[in-house]
Amino acid sequence: MILVSGCLLGLNCKYNGGNNDNAAVHKYLEGKEYVVFCPERAGGLPAPRLPSEIRGDKVFSKAGEDVTAEFRGGAEKALAFCKTHGVTxxxxKARSPSCGVHAVYDGSFSGKVVPGMGVTAKLLSENGIELMDEEDLPA
Ligand code: SF4
Incomplete structure (x- = not known):
């Protein structure tokens, strides 16, 4: 079973109330079994919401609010969801502070990207789930 970031399949769970609907993801999933999840919404954050970035071992909104608990809560719920559905x-979504697989924004809200993983991606990876982002798929 494959877990997919909700915004990649058109759910309006992104911080700005929109989505990141992605044709390559739809194509890759044809004929495959998958489930859809948004860790930030599951962690109790609304959509729309302020964007957040990772700084050290915490996560802050653009207004400086510490949203680490919501991000960690969403990650725990994502892991439980994966276990329930046999996700391997x-x-x-690339570069998200929850979902980023190879890189994340650096915490300065300046658009700068650094190597690293989002909070949910890290927890899933630590629990043996194989990760890729939409940019790893053939166009
Ligand atoms: S937390 Fe993940 S699934 Fe939810 S909007 Fe952000 S990138 Fe998409």
Whole structure:
């Protein structure tokens, strides 16, 4: 079973109230079994919401609010959801502070990207789930 970031399949769970609907993801999933999840919404954050970035081992909104608990809560719920559904692989949204697989924004809200993983991606990876982002898929 494959877990997919909700915004990649058109759910309006992104911080700005929109989505990141992605044709390559839809194509990759044809004929495959998958489930859809948004860790930030599951962690109790609304959509729309302020964007957040990771700084050290915490997560802050653009207004400086510490949203680490919501991000960690969402990650725990994502892991439980994966266990319930027998998920072995996940396709997650690139560079998100929850879902980023290879890189995340650096915490300065300046658009700068650094190597690293989002909070949920890290927890899923630590629990043996194979991760890729939408940019790893053939266009
Ligand atoms: S937390 Fe993940 S699934 Fe939810 S909007 Fe952000 S990138 Fe998409």
């Amino acid at each position: 692989r996940a396709i997650l």
